[in-house]
Amino acid sequence: MKIISRNFVVIFSLLFLFFVGCKHEKVLRTITVCNVLEFDRNEVVSIPCSNLNLNLNDLNKDNLLLRENSKKDYNVLQWVDNNLDGEYDELLFMADVDAKSTKEYELLWKKNGEELQPKPKVTTYSRFVPERIDDYAWENDKVAFRAYGPKAQQLVEEGREGGTLSSGIDLWLKRVDYSIIDHWYNENAKQPGYYHIDHGEGYDPYHVGASRGTGGIGVWGEDSLYTSKNFIAYRTITTGPLRTIFELDYAPWSKYNIKETKRISLDLGSNFSRVEEILFSETIVPDYAIGITLHDNKGETKLDIKNGVYRHWEPIDDSYVGEGVIIKSNQVTNAEVYKTDIPDQSHLLISTKPCLNLIYYIGFAWQKSDQVHNIEDWDSILLKQSKFYANPLFVICN
Known part of the structure; x- marks a missing residue:
């Protein structure tokens, strides 16, 4: 009985951590970037917000993070309101893609995402x-x-x-x-x-x-x-x-x-x-x-x-x-x-x-x-x- 109880506690704890983790972090979109040229490219790419199909007001966009798949570090993001109507029109990030290859990024929501946003050293x-x-x-x-x-x-x-x-x-x-x-x-x-x-x-x-x-x-x-x-x-x-x-x-x-x-x-x-x-x-x-x-x-x-x-x-x-x-x-x-x-x-x-x-x-x-x-x-x-x-x-x- 002691062994069964101990196993039950371990399983319950793992399930609890899993569900808590889901509430604190969620991958919303997978973004694939393709480079058809014969040399590496490191440049800003844009995604129309309409393509994201997300309610930015409900999510709080400052808690949205982006990272290359399998990487821990987050990319710098910039949101742009192109016509100054108070609504964001596109999301910018820097993509680093090898010659004739693709790279995947994931856009995720995190409860404390605003605190995790990278602080760029250089800017426009x-x-x-x-x-x-x-x-x-x-x-x-x-x-x-x-x-x-x-x-x-x-x-x-x-x-x-x-x-x-x-x-x-x-x-x-x-x-x-x-x-x-x-x-x-x-x-x-x-x-x-x-x-x-x-x-x-x-x-x-x-x-x-x-x-x-x-x-x-x-x-x-x-x-x-x-x-x-x-x-x-x-x-x-x-x-x-x-x-x-x-x-x-x-x-x-x-x-x-x-x-x-x-x-x-x-x-x-x-x-x-x-x-x-x-x-x-x-x-x-x-x-x-x-x-x-x-x-x-x-x-x-x-x-x-x-x-x-x-x-x-x-x-x-x-x-x-x-x-x-x-x-x-x-x-x-x-x-x-x-x-x-x-x-x-x-x-x-x-x-x-x-x-x-x-x-x-x-x-x-x-x-x-x-x-x-x-x-x-x-x-x-x-x-x-x-x-x-x-x-x-x-x-x-x-």
Whole structure:
């Protein structure tokens, strides 16, 4: 009787722990990620919340965790409300998938999941910067960019100092993986011109002026590039550990009266911002041209129409910077290197079919960041990014 009683107690205890465990942790979905390319991939993937088919309010999304099958460590998650209506639209996580293989992850609910969420060391970031007139700046662990707002335009039009009249995209060359935007702007407020000097974290030597910078657009015709002015409004959609998204609105521009909104996103670990141009005109527009400025006509260009890769490699101060645009080849009608003696008007120009939504990637790499050592490295990164774009990771949620 003693032996039977002891066995009964053991079995009862195990069953009790099992049922308690079920109440404290439950696997909700299995997520399979497939990589069809011939090289390993470590990048952000997105799952529409509609595919999860979960009531996030009842579950408390902060208690949801994700991990690779058979692993103990949890992945960093980010929830995104794309239209700012108060409801989450997609779930982001970083997938690490070997060449030509698949990997499975599990999404689970845990009672104390909020306490177990991993704390990322690096992040993406973007914000409006009213203390530097009215820039909008964005960055991740590799690169940083900025665009110019209406007050900067007003200063130029009034003939006052400190402004910039341009819808071109500026590049900030950073050599650290942590966020530098706030620090550089704060120091610049105390010491004007601070971020134009390399204090060990990088600097901004890149000149935009009236050019397209890297990835600004216009309408190309009769040897002239018609462009918008500075953005007039902005919306920060999300900024977090894996992706930042924002929108910039522009006043109607050119004789075509084009209405333009740029929706820009930047993922952790990527040298490339994704640009979605939302465009509308009541009259027929001949094309939209994406530009990369050719500073003083220096540097080497490459037009790889087959792979949708357009590259510039140029000397800036005592180092080199590679810039690039990636776009699907079926969108492109023409590409050329246009050189002139007029300041800020020499460009590598990619002419595209006029459309309501134009999507492309813009990016760069600075030699002193150790991300690239030569032009061949930059070409390799560009080609890989073009393959990422053409072959996104395939995600199945069960």
